[in-house]
Amino acid sequence: MNGGITIDGLTKRYGGMTAVDDLTFTVEPGVVTGFLGPNGAGKTTTLRMVLGLITPTAGRALIDGRRYADLREPRRVVGAVLEATGCHPGRRGRDHLRILAQAGGLPAERVDEVLDRVGLADAARRRVGGYSLGMRQRLGLASALLGDPKVLVLDEPANGLDPAGMADLRDVLRGLADEGRTVLMSSHVLSEVAQTVDRVVIVAGGTLRYAGPLAELTAAKGETLEAAFLRLTSAPGTDPATGATTAPARG
Template identity: 65%
Template sequence: MSLGRPEFVGHIEVRGLTKRFGSFTAVDHLDFEVRPGRITGFLGPNGSGKTTTLRMLLGLIRPTAGTATIDGHRYVEIDNPLTVVGSALEATNFHPGRTGRDHLRVQAAVAGVPDRRVDELLELVGIPAAARKRAGGYSMGMRQRLGLAAALLGDPKVIILDEPANGLDPEGIRWLRGFLRQLADEGRTLLISSHMLSEVEQTVDDVVIIANGERVAQGTVQELRGDPTAYVRTSDPERLADALTSRGLTVTPKGAGLRVTTEDLAVVGDAAHAADVAIHELRAEQTHLEELFFNLTESEEHRNRNLVGVSTADLPPPTGAPIDPALLVDAPQEDRR
């Protein structure tokens, strides 16, 4: 049966995904979903298993256990996958002596895509003037744009990008943000791995956070941020806390002041005025993705994962390293537990 592109809507599902390299567990029973029409940020500290997870999703390495599928199909089961899934895991996977246009033409030929699509994409990602220059002389930002063009060659429904904003200047990052939003608005599924938390916060709809190969959080940015709060510093915290509590607000101490579960600063001011309490400071607060990220991952990073005796051969290959063909062989049965 053909698994051609028309059958796909772009739903990514990862269930119980596990990858062991010898005695080292890079990804540990990972579960998450990525929905069409949304941008999902895939976040985690260096070495948390993000790239290994993406490689398993793209069929570059086989999982020890679990599944990573697109609309229920593994990547290797999809006919002409470049027309279903576009990816850019690294900004260095091109021949330095080949021009940017020729790099795309080679990939287009593999996917059965006409050359005119190459020129359209070079224009779309903003590097038509550099198309006939050798890619080895590209800046990091130009390489990122070339990688994005390559990911879009087959007009895929699913787009997977690893650190796409690396090397882009502020103008380029702003362009990328709008470009990704346009792709999501077209109904495509976008999964983006990144460590640029402030930028991710302005770009993504949903977030998956992992640490030590395990999922520690998943949800919309707003869900993970929690309810908006206000911070108030006053001459009489106890009296103000009573006044705010009597109005049905939740109040907790924070430093020299109080944290109040409301986004309406006027309510806090009115309560202080009615209680005849002076306010020294009053401001709205919002948990930022960066704060949330470190709160969630620091405890995981401090877990005692005993790596004594693990050889470098057990560790996953670094980003940019070639994949060992041996890793494509099914894991031994003792590693499947």
């Protein structure tokens, strides 16, 4: 799949604990895909395996048909944000991006282009230590965009953003998808996900619960995304709204 992400039988075990269990799904170009699950569902572990930071126990994760380690120019293929705290607080935003561009062999003019795209042009000369969490999220997204990649992998990009920042992020992600890029984002902000994504992948307990169009998921039972998420991720025999144990249905 050109520019897409393919997850095939992906599994990660730590001793006797299985963090990710035989995940199989695809992330398509030209759409925004939300990667959803409760805490401990295996989302971050999966994203780290996609990016070659963790070695799978079994299965494979491919970006544009190759493992991350086999990409010749990874920064030009995939941009990633796994946390918003990886910046020296004494550096100015623009200088942080200039260092990353130089290290990655990327054109210096990309720095101002990405700062403008994520709405940080006016704060480019401020030191990162004075940035809010939302501004650091924007800086992380700017760093992911430096190589003009065809694939974006974003872990909780909406964390710390105010409503205006979320609306801006939504516009940026939709614009990237409209350009034919692959956008995979994890998030706990289901109300924002419902306004942003085209497709969703839902995991719980390291296993796949749903992968497909958001519209089909919510239309199937006339549910909101939140209601469908709670239903799919609740443990068998529990009420998804309260967590209380329920008796199995009889009939």
